[in-house]
Amino acid sequence: MVAKTSVEKSAGRPRDPETERRILEVTLRHLAEEGYSRMSLDNIALAAGVSKPTIYRRWPGKADLATAALRTLQLAEPPVDTGTTTGDLIATLENFSRSLLRPNGLSLIGTVLAEEAHTPELLALFRERLVVPRRQMLLAILDRAKRRGELRRGANLDVAVNLLVGAFYARYLAASAIPAGFPRELVAMVWPGLVRQRR
């Protein structure tokens, strides 16, 4: 028995894909709720209704399981199209705000940052699956505006994205809350630094 792929049929009992899906889902939740260090495979097995050997049959260790769980992360938001650049920015940031305000919304971020020195693959995966795609979304909106001649010549789009996204983290750190009109206020303040001046 060499390789086990989804097309190949072996002589034994087939693995249940639902089992794997459930383990990963529970793991992601526990990672967010407990952090990496406190997250326990005993508790994950219990919550997923599987035995520990079932988990170890798929992943050699705790870090591998956590990594696999983070690999399931993805942005689940439709593209926005409001007709204006600022409208698109605001809508995208509102999606972002909503995902941050979910239970444990910030704690997964906290966890991957806290674990950077010990288990750096966690931050790498988080970055790849959520951070970069979100930024690309915002960059795409700004890039279209730039190509339409809306933005000033030297506008650094990356800096704009850092400002817009980062403000949520700062706000949360300051008060564990993000007010409703926040995205609009952010865009309103950054926009004059972006927009092409009329002469």
Add this chain to the structure above:
Amino acid sequence: MVAKTSVEKSAGRPRDPETERRILEVTLRHLAEEGYSRMSLDNIALAAGVSKPTIYRRWPGKADLATAALRTLQLAEPPVDTGTTTGDLIATLENFSRSLLRPNGLSLIGTVLAEEAHTPELLALFRERLVVPRRQMLLAILDRAKRRGELRRGANLDVAVNLLVGAFYARYLAASAIPAGFPRELVAMVWPGLVRQRR
């Protein structure tokens, strides 16, 4: 023996303040390096050169010790005075950048966020000791500018602070690095959204 204050002399051996200071220093370091859950009192005692009962004589438990350690945090930067508002903002943000780029600079932030649900006093203390004072510094600079008539009438200074501070977090999350000219770029982009327009 009722209360033990620094002026009262009891009949027994006095406590060594250096012992307490050392324990707290080591605790803060371990909290930043290991996170709260993985931080261990065994290791702190070892690193501080004290016994565990010595720690427990001062603090009833792990959370109390971590909380006390965070209470020692404080901003250790002199006020800036460059002669211009943007200069002051940039200088303050450069101080901020330097503190974030220290070893484990972001992991303490990560830790308090990750622990919010389990040990909320950690985030509360971190907020009180570092987050709020930093914001006050930036707000003070902006407030002075506002009173000098430099800023637009309705400029929301809180939003500006969120943008400026938060951009560092976003940048770090995206690439685990903060480039040298970052503060200047941020201020340059936010400033047009703040400054009073000439007419």
Add this chain to the structure above:
DNA sequence: ATATTACGATACTGTATCGTATCGTAATAG
């Protein structure tokens, strides 16, 4: 000197956790 509190060293208790081993039953291919 005695009494008192602080201290490090050490040991202990109870619990938790990772990773491993085992077993009987389940689900498949041939």
Add this chain to the structure above:
DNA sequence: CTATTACGATACGATACAGTATCGTAATAT
């Protein structure tokens, strides 16, 4: 049917850890 892999249940071994107990020595006040 046999052989094979998957599974849950269970147990195990080794280690770690928070919190507690104990003891002899240290550092003070009276």
